[in-house]
Amino acid sequence: GESVGLHLPTLSVQEGDNSIINCAYSNSASDYFIWYKQESGKGPQFIIDIRSNMDKRQGQRVTVLLNKTVKHLSLQIAATQPGDSAVYFCATGGGNKLTFGTGTQLKVEL
Amino acid sequence: NAGVTQTPKFQVLKTGQSMTLQCAQDMNHEYMSWYRQDPGMGLRLIHYSVGAGITDQGEVPNGYNVSRSTTEDFPLRLLSAAPSQTSVYFCASSPGGLLYEQYFGPGTRLTVT
Numbered sequence: 478g479e480s481v482g483l484h485l486p487t488l489s490v491q492e493g494d495n496s497i498i499n500c501a502y503s504n505s506a507s508d509y510f511i512w513y514k515q516e517s518g519k520g521p522q523f524i525i526d527i528r529s530n531m532d533k534r535q536g537q538r539v540t541v542l543l544n545k546t547v548k549h550l551s552l553q554i555a556a557t558q559p560g561d562s563a564v565y566f567c568a569t570g571g572g573n574k575l576t577f578g579t580g581t582q583l584k585v586e587l
Numbered sequence: 588n589a590g591v592t593q594t595p596k597f598q599v600l601k602t603g604q605s606m607t608l609q610c611a612q613d614m615n616h617e618y619m620s621w622y623r624q625d626p627g628m629g630l631r632l633i634h635y636s637v638g639a640g641i642t643d644q645g646e647v648p649n650g651y652n653v654s655r656s657t658t659e660d661f662p663l664r665l666l667s668a669a670p671s672q673t674s675v676y677f678c679a680s681s682p683g684g685l686l687y688e689q690y691f692g693p694g695t696r697l698t699v700t
Contacts, residue, residue, distance in 0.1 A: 508686075520679075521677070522691070566630075576629065579627060
């Protein structure tokens with residue numbers, strides 16, 4: 478079946494460094510990709526999305542890169558701050574289906 | 588705007604009991620959905636609605652019912668609770684549908700004993 482997996486369950490970074498969270502997907506027909514942030518005890522919060530006609534999209538301190546050839550998606554967070562500590566997960570979709578990954582716990586060390 | 592609100596925040600049920608999880612949004616979104624989140628798994632879609640009076644099944648609909656009488660409200664009913672329904676439930680709404688930014692509520696943590 479279809480799968481979406483994050484490469485690392487946990488990522489630790491120093492405050493001020495850049496963070497890169499990676500996601501691999503299996504369905505080559507996916508044409509929509511999205512990243513969410515989930516803080517402990519809260520609902521997921523939208524970060525950024527990208528469609529398959531693009532390979533890069535930037536937001537405020539975040540960049541999503543899409544490599545359709547190897548079915549890989551990454552989220553880059555610039556100048557990571559303590560408030561960025563959370564679980565980050567990606568989701569990929571197409572047609573009437575959206576598949577969520579399990580998440581990477583980002584820990585920001587002071 | 589309050590966004591997406593859910594009640595209750597926590598609930599404990601005995602096997603066989605029924606209950607309704609409430610969800611409301613004040614953003615006038617046509618699309619609303621219910622997900623469950625279990626340890627080690629990604630969010631899974633239970634039911635969704637593309638507008639008042641229209642609902643459809645998601646990936647894991649068994650044991651759950653929904654209705655959508657207004658744009659604002661989208662309650663989820665557990666008909667006869669089972670321990671396998673122990674989970675965290677999230678309601679979401681979106682201005683553009685499934686493949687679009689979704690706004691999630693704070694969640695309901697349900698335990699079935």
